[in-house]
Amino acid sequence: MSHEIPVPVGVGLETEVAPTAITSKRRARSTARGPWAVYGVRTLLVAVWLGAWELSARTFMDPFLISMPSQIWQRLVTWFTDGTSQGSIWENIWVTLEEAAGGFVLGVLGGVVLGVVLGRARFAADVLAPFIKAANAIPRIVLASLFVIWFGLGMESKIATAFVLVFFAVFFNAFQGAREVDKTLIDNARILGAGRWSLMRTIVLPSATSWILASMHVAFGFALIGAVVGEVIGASRGMGLLIQQSQGNFDSAGVYAGMVVITAVALIAETLITRLEKRLTAWRPQATSTHASGV
């Protein structure tokens, strides 16, 4: 299920194709015409798209259903100046962000620890493989309903939803990364005197880092989805609640405006993760490679 949800991550085309098949197509993207031509054409595309939308909504389409850019803009302005029906917009953004970040941090920690440990413990991995596959096959987004029953309408249920989405994305990459550590590096470290813990810390974890970081791009998108879906299902605050209320009032502009805000948040988070990735992989010869994360 989580596959089909469009993930609001990515700046370039490369990452927007996520999460199914992100692989190469990284290099050779510099155009001969220079960066300004690229920006110019991009701006033009957006202008044409928004213009066509606005025009069709004003002429032959029903703006009640599809809304239009000017209405969405108006809604955003109102939200940010006068506040929303659910209080200050910043407060709602902050709540959603806290839930997403909470689920993200817990999910990444859990996924990395379990992934790396199982990646090195072949027997345990063999025993647990079918259970993990089964758990991954559960349409996890539906768990959000269960979590509302378990943890109530507060933040905990959203954090739990974000966690289950993030955990598996990170787990599988960390597992694969820990499995594919160069055997020579391990042998070399053992000969040099590394114990079990040193081996994990100095060889396995750094080897798996590029895999783990690659999964984090997709994972933060999942965390936001988890938080927002959790709020749509039942919450007292947050962006998901705003969207859900707009839907209840047949206010399509409100739904779109909520989407715009969430997308902006996702883009900012993506930038931060890319920066973190660059810093952690400074030793690498060229630009980052992105591994597909089979969620």
Add this chain to the structure above:
Amino acid sequence: MSDHAIALRGATKQFPHRAGGTFTAIRDVDIEVASGEFVTVVGPTGCGKSTTLSLVSGLEPATHGTVTVNGRPVQGIPDGVGYMFQTDATLPWKNVLDNVALGLRYRGIGKAEANAKARDWIERVGLAGFEDRYPHQLSGGMRKRVAMAQTLITEPNVLLMDEPFGALDVQTRELMQDELLRLWSGTGAAVVFVTHDLTEAIALADRVVVMTAGPATVKDVVTVDLPRPRKVEEIRLTPEFTELYRRVWDSLREEVEITRARGAGNVA
């Protein structure tokens, strides 16, 4: 107890075969290496030369026979063993200094002391000024120097080398051979150096061990009594060297032919 740094007696190694059954990599191998002795091992491709090293290093246990290092039977990785691998074993995410200091850090030596010693070794292998570089910023020969310093800094008295210079171009290889002899001389370390390059094998060694086609066992041992210190590019032009080369090759040729005949079906 023996006074040999390394002793393999009747060492046999079998691996479980993927299709069931077992695959014998080496059988009944007897090799003894004294302290301060440089032994090279040559043999046909894929005959199990590297397996011999992994038994001595304790990375793999022997199926039959005994392996002792410094007089003690090998169980796990013995103290005082250094191992230089065929492929790059430098950590790509650590710079030269941290790579060289790695072994000392693993052994619980403080950062300041480990770094000071690492700087000393970096200078000895001729890489002074490159402490902050990452492996990908170095040439193949320089990475080998890092690996050499990384191994030698732990002051092993048993040094195992698995075709360490195999991937280098000829000039760099000869340079590294000289460097190795220079760094090794006077350390008293016992060396087992696996190679398929006969020139390298004879130029470096006190004794050349010739292995048979797989499952490998010792076929012949040729003593190399060329004087030390040696210069690799000079020594290989002497008539004594040519004579030794012929002896070793005569012994090895048969095994190479067996391997070729066997591999004709599945090797290009």
